[in-house]
Amino acid sequence: MSGERPSNYLFDSVALHESLRRNKAVVCAISASYISTFAGYPLDSIKSRLQTTKTPISIARLAALVYREEGVRGFYRGLWIPLMTISFVRAASFTIYTRTKEYFRERHMFNRDRMLDVAATGGLGGALSGSLISFGSAPFELVKVRRQLEYSIAASKGVRLAKPPNTIEAIRDIFRTNGLFGLYTGFRLHFVRDTMGTALYFFEYDGLRHIMGRAPSGEQGETPHWLPLHASLVPFCCGSVAGVTSWALIYPLDVVKTKVQQRALAGERKRTVFETLHRLIRGPDPNAPKPLLLGLARIYRGLGVSALRSVTTHGLLWTFFDLTSAYIDGLPRAASDDSIEQ
Template identity: 45%
Template sequence: MATDYARSLQWTKEETDEFLLQNRTVVTAGTASLVSTAASFPFDSVKSRLQVRDYPSIWACAKSVVREEGFRGFFRGVTIPLITISFVRTSSFSIYYNTKAALHRNGIFDDSSRLIHTALSGAAGGATSGIIISCGSAPFELVKVQRQLEYLIAVQKGLVKKNTSANGGGRTFVPQSGFQAAANIYKNFGGIKGFYMGFPLHMARDTFGTALYFGFYDSIRKLVTRHSTSDSISGPSLYGIPGPVVSFLSGSSAGILSWMILYPVDLIKTKVQRDALAGNPKQFTGWQTFMHMIRERPIVQEEGGKQRILKTDTFLARFLRLYRGLGVSALRSFISHGLTWTLIETISGKITERTGQSVSYAPDAKQEE
C-alpha cells in the first residue's frame, strides 16, 4: 500500500514538462538567484563595510573581518537574503517579462529590428519591476545591512572594543540572528515604519538601477545575436566563444555598467541607514550626506599647532569618495550577474531540450506560453 501511495506521488514526464513550462521563471531565476547570491555574498559584506568605514584597501578590510569577526563575518546575515533575494529576483524577472510583453502587445517599443526599441522596452520592464519590488524588498535589505554592519555599529556605540586578537580572545560581541535583528528594528525604530529607513534612496536605486540593468542586458544580447556566428540551446556564441560564456559576460557587463552609475546612491543609502541604526544623533538625509561627502575637507595637524588642508584633497578626490568600495562591488556584480544569466540561459536550454518547446530569454524572442 505504501509503495502504491509513493508511486501516486510521482509525476509523469508529461506532468513534469508541463510544470517546467508553466513555472519556467521560478525554476530558472529562482535557481540562478540562490547560487549567485551564495557565491557573491562575501563580496557584498566587504562592500558594505568599505562604504561606512575607511580601510586602506579591500584586502585590509577582508583581513579585518577575519581578525575581528572570524570567517563567519563574511556570511553574516546570509540566510534571509538567500530566501528573500531569490523570491525578489524571481518576481522581478516575472514583472520584467510581463511588462515587455504588454508593451509589445500594445505596439510600444515593439520593433525588434531597432536597438533603441529593445533598450527602451527592457528599461521600461526593469523600471516597473524596480518600483514594485522595492516596496517589498526594503525591509529585508535593511535587516541584511544591519546584520552585515552590526559589529561596526556595536563598536561605534561603544558596546564592544575592537578585537585585536587573531583568535578572537576577549571579544564580548555576540551576533544576532536575522529574526532578532528584525525584532529589534521593529521594537526600537517605530514598528513597521522602522523597516523603511532610507526607503526613498532604496526605491531610487532599485528603480533606476533595474531599468539600466535590463536595458543594458537586452541591448548587449541584441548586439550579440546580430553578430553571432552560431547558436545553441544555451544561447548564441560569438567569435568562437561558447554560449554559456557569452551569457556570463553579457550579464556581468550589464550588472557592472548599471552598478557603476548607481553606486553613489547605494553608498549614501548604506551610510544613512547605518547612522539611523546606530542611533547617531546627527543624522543626515540622503542629500545632506551627499553634500557633506563632497564638501568635507580633512585637516592635517602639523607640529606647532598649525593646520593645513591636503593639496591632494581636490574636488575630484572628494567626488571619488562616493565610489568607495566600488572595486569589490564590481567584482560582486561580475560574479553574481554573470552566474545569474549563465544559469538562466543554461537551465532554459535544458528545459527546451527536454520539452521540445522554446523558453529562450533572449530579447524579443518569441516564447511559448
C-alpha cells in the first residue's frame, strides 16, 4: 500500500477529530453556551422585568404574574435571539480570550505560576473580547430587552396589547421609529458594561482556577486542603463565583442601561445616564427624595434572581466546556505517516 488516503478522507472520523481539535475552543464554547443559555433564560427574563418595575414585587409574585398573563412562553419570550447569536458571541469571545492569552504566553510577558499574572492575562483577554463583541451583540440584546418588556413598553405608551409583536415585527418597529442606528440605542452603556464585566469575569475565573489547582498546562491538579472539592465540581464553582461577583459589581450599570433602553423604546424623553441613575436612587421628585438606602435597594432589585441565573448559566457553561474539552482531547489521533505506510 502506498499510504494514500481514500478520496472521502475529508469526511472520515479521523479528519473530523482533527478538525474538532483545531477548533476546540469554538466547539466547546458553542455547545456549552446553548445548554447554559436555555437553562438560565427564564431567570434573565424575570431580571429584566424586576429592573424596570416601579413598585417592589417579589420574584415569586412576578413569576406568577408572568405565568398568568403570558403563560410559559412569557419566560422564554425572545429566547431565539440569544440562541441565534450565542454561536457568534461565544465563539468569537472565547477565541479572542484564548488567543490573547496565547499572545502573552508566547512572549513570556506574564508568569504563569503566579496567581495575579494568570488572572491579569485572563482579564486583558476578557476586556478585549468584551469590547469587540459588544459591536455585534448590542443590537441583538436591545431586541431581546424589547421582547422581554413588550407589555411594560406598551403600558408606557398607553396601549393595551392583545397580542405582542413577534421578533421580526419588533425589529421593524425599532427601525421604523429610530432608523438603523436605533438598534444601537444605549450602545455606550452596553460597551462599557461588556468591557468591564467580561474583564472582571475572566480575571476572576482564571485566578480562581489557579488557586483551585489548575496547572499551567491546563490540567486540573489537586484542590487546596482548605477546600477539598472533587475535580469535576471545580469548573462549576469557579464559574459560578466569577459570574455572580463580576455581575454584582456592574449590576447598577446594567440597570441604568435597561432603563435607558426602555424609555427610548417607549418614545419617552431622553435622560442622561447620571440623571437616570439619580432618579432611580432618589426618586422623580427632587423636593422629596427617597432615602439613600431605599434607592440603592431599588438599583439592586433583581440581583437575587440575577445571581441565581449567573450560578446556573456560568456554572453549567464551564462544566460543559471542560467536559467537551476533555472529550475532544480523548478522541483518537491520526496515525503517523510511517504507520500508514507500514
